[in-house]
Amino acid sequence: METSRPVIVKRIPERLNMKQARKFQQEVRPFLQSDRPQLVFDLSQVRQIDAAGVDMLLTCMSEAMRRDGDLKLAALSPQAAIVLELTRTDRLFEIYDNSTDAVRSYSSFLPNMLKQFYHVPRHLQQSAAFAATAPVAAAHDDGDGSEDVAA
């Protein structure tokens, strides 16, 4: 499913301390406050990132998800990767090798509602509607993954 909404790619500054994080957050706020924002943060230039920087990334992600959008990270520098691993936040983000891949990933982006269609509570699985749906779900799971549900 192609989306017409733009994907915003922002490059994170080299040093992401408290001051820089605040400044950067103010820069991206207009994008985050749009409807279903689609953002990619490029961390290729990051050389130093502290807890405030990680906090800023999490805040941006929660802001984006609150509006049913998403924030993805791309081209992590080794320094950024180490700090994200250290703070256990790497598992919270979708991380891509480069910005292009991250932007492309939005082309099959759905607000996850259809994905939830296949995670129905057990008591609902006995309903006639779900029984009809289940084989379709299995067929999709065996294929390219959940992103392809809408394909």
Added chain:
Amino acid sequence: MDVKAILLVGGHPNNSERIAGVPIALLDVLGEPVLQRVLDRISRLGITSTTVISETEDNSSFAVRNRLRPDIYWICTTSEDIWRAAEHQFNDYAQKGAELVLIARLGAFLDLDYEDFVQFHLDRGARVSVVTDEENFSYDCFLVSASRRNDAAHLLRNELRSTRGECQEFVFRGFANRLRNAGDLRALAMSAFAGDCSIRPSGEEIKPGVWASNTARVHRRARLLAPSFIGRHAKIRAAAVVTRGSVIEHHAIVDCGTVVENSSVLPHCYVGAGLDVSQSVVGLRQISSVPRNVSVEIQDERLIGVSPASAPLRTLNSALNLVGYFPKSLFAGFTRKAPAACEVGTIPEAVNTPSPALNAVPQNEEGRPHVSNFNPNFLTVRRYGNE
């Protein structure tokens, strides 16, 4: 036989073999610095006098120096003067009647039997002997007859890279670790745990594979999994996990909930709460990742910090933290923004409620739903990792 030793710490071109600017030879491995372990091996040879020439004059070298035997003579110099200082010391030993002088740059850690090396040198009647591996890689460990001052001068002026005359090669096939980077330091610790080298953890084995000093403080809810080592006065706080060959050196602090896996925490290092330290060497405000071979300077004290080396300062620090806790919490309480209204509480109810949308899924001719016709009444829940 009168054998004396000159050990050089530093002096490597490109300023490598360091972690956060400190030579790896001065860093602790399982409770004792590499330098101390080399000195222990040398002392078995019956060496009458040892001089350590270090090119660093900082806290790390002072800390190591204070723990050495008083008869070890320590010279601090600059990187430019280290070779000249070594040459001067060699001449001094020669004048005092030494017969052989061992010149070693740390450098690599070798499980070398120095008696065998001396015997090899004497048997060959060599002027200069060097320890090499099977591929002719020099470990920068030389034995020079004290009467051969010119050979020694040539060797030291060329920074141990060439000899004036013929040099006998003592091929060493035992355990060796070149200690070039953080990965080598980790490998040395793992080799020690595995019993591959002569290094043994300096502490008591409190349970199989777990060594801890008597003065280490481990919270009852912290977990230590073998093999691991906890050094003197180290603190492992509640819910922390130390596992897979991790080494917590003396006076290091691992805060609540942090997992230290296959890593070394250097002395006086504070590792913040709730972190995941994996395959790294942490300390001196820096984290060095072994798989990535990258070091990152961490300036945020909440992540990686330094606990003061002096005991009164540490006590004062703890007291200040305790006194400042309540005012800080009050201030944070007043200034913190109210969290945005969260509707998490409604999610379980929504999950358990059959969605009318499910019953209204339009079906195609085969009786399957049209998934492309998206119905906005579906519940949206996103899951990431363990959340």
